[in-house]
Amino acid sequence: MRPAPEENRPREASGQPRLVIVNLLPTALIVLALLLALNFFGLVATPLLVITLAVLLAAALNPLVLWGQTTLRLPRPVAAILTVALLLGSLALLGRLLVPVLIAQVSSFAAGLPADAFLLGQRVDAWLNERPTLNALLGESVLDDVSSRATALVTGLIPQVVNLALSTAGTLALGVFGLVILTFTLAQPAPLVQGLLSAVPEARREWVGAVAARVMGSLSRWGRGMLLLMLAVGGANALGLWALGVDNWLLYGVIAAFGEIVPTVGPIFAALPPILATLADEPGKALGVALLALVIQQVENYVLVPFVLGGSANLHPVSVTAGVLLFGSVFGLVGAFLTVPFLILIKALYEEVLLARRRPASEADAQAIVEGASAEAHPERHGTGGG
Structure with a gap:
């Protein structure tokens, strides 16, 4: 929304300028289009x-x-x-x-x-x-x-x-x-890519092609990594539960594999069914099942994910968790699953559109802010206390 220029603003009887909204219709149409898009996404x-x-x-x-x-x-x-x-x-x-x-x-x-x-x-x-x-x-x-x-x-x-x-x-x-x-x-695939590029002005096609290639490369590596990760985590859970003598071990392994679909929180929720089932039937095994889930998750986080996924997405855990919360709240399980592809696309556009035009902030700048916030929170530790 944009107010009218000072010299063209209508004035009230008191002589004070009155705010006039000149782009109300476009704003309303944009909001309506977003609401329709969200509704359409839910239907399909x-x-x-x-x-x-x-x-x-x-x-x-x-x-x-x-x-x-x-x-x-x-x-x-x-x-x-x-x-x-x-x-x-x-x-x-x-x-x-x-x-x-x-x-x-x-x-x-x-x-x-x-x-x-x-x-x-x-x-x-x-x-x-x-x-x-x-x-x-x-x-x-x-x-x-x-x-x-x-x-x-x-x-x-x-x-x-x-x-x-x-x-x-x-x-x-x-x-x-x-x-x-x-x-x-x-x-x-060529006709699909050709159609995408044809919808872009000719002066921007090279840039769009580079961004599309980057996104597709990241999605390709992430997709292959996720398939391998699901097989590894699901197989490890199934074999571990079978070795512990837990009933329905294959079912829980499949649940663990599909739990990888939802980043960060999916593996946590996938670990609950076998723990609760053994806690009800054989409480002595519940601790072993919980330890097995903990070990597999630690191996996944510190060995499998860096080795299998590598830098395919290179997303901060906070970004992924927030994305799961936001996309999952709006679009349900489908949105939670599509969090990483969405974030890969958003990150590529952010870096190519915004960061390409300015110098990115350095790690030293960020560290200075973090240390400055810590100093403000605990002045006695840094010798800045009053007195």
Whole structure:
């Protein structure tokens, strides 16, 4: 909004200038467009997720297609089809080995869930009864509310499982569409890139092409790294839980693998089901399961993530966590999953549009501010106290 120039501003009877908004309509249209875009995103969240997954998978598999072109001298469409066939064959073999066991464990988990929830509630009540101070602090109303919410959650899971089974046909249809998008994106990416560049003024095409190449390179490395990370974390959890003698170990391994989809907080929530299940059935194993989850997360954070993902995104943990909170609050699970791709795009635009025109702040400048804030908070430690 912009006020009118001083000499052109209408004046009230008192002689004071009156503020006149001259761009109210464009502002209202922009706000309306944003609201419509958010609403549209919510309506098409699932198809958009399928399209995004197909594009990310295409970016991750593109080096394999290029290898088929350069090394095996195959036409790109043939190399793309062989790459997709190899992917499907690997998934089919994995499914043949794991799906029967996984189905049995899902059935066992669903059947024992109400009893496990009841036993866990009893153990929590007994633990609180041994600590009357904490029990009095929480209050009966709080405990009853938590218990009723947990019971409602458990009883509501079974209809959700049934609805998920009934929606399998729709999921398979979306999978077919995603497979078609993946195949054509791998086989003929040039027309898509050409269409993107054609929508840009000719003077800016080189810059847009450089930014697009940078974003796609980062997404490609991140996509391949995430696939390897999911396999490594899921496999480590499944093998560790199997060695500890935990029931439904494969199911919990799959949950841990998919927990990697949501950055930072996903692995934490994925570690809870086996811990709570063993706490209800065999409390002695719960500590071992928790230690296993802690060890795997530490190895993931300090070994796997730097080695597998490297600098593909190079995002600060605070940025990722804040992005998960913001995008997840607005767009749900789809937004939480797309946090890293969104942040890669935002970071590339930020660095190419804003930082390219000015000198970035140095690490020494940032450190000086941090140390200055510490000195202000604790003047006695720095000899600046009054007196």
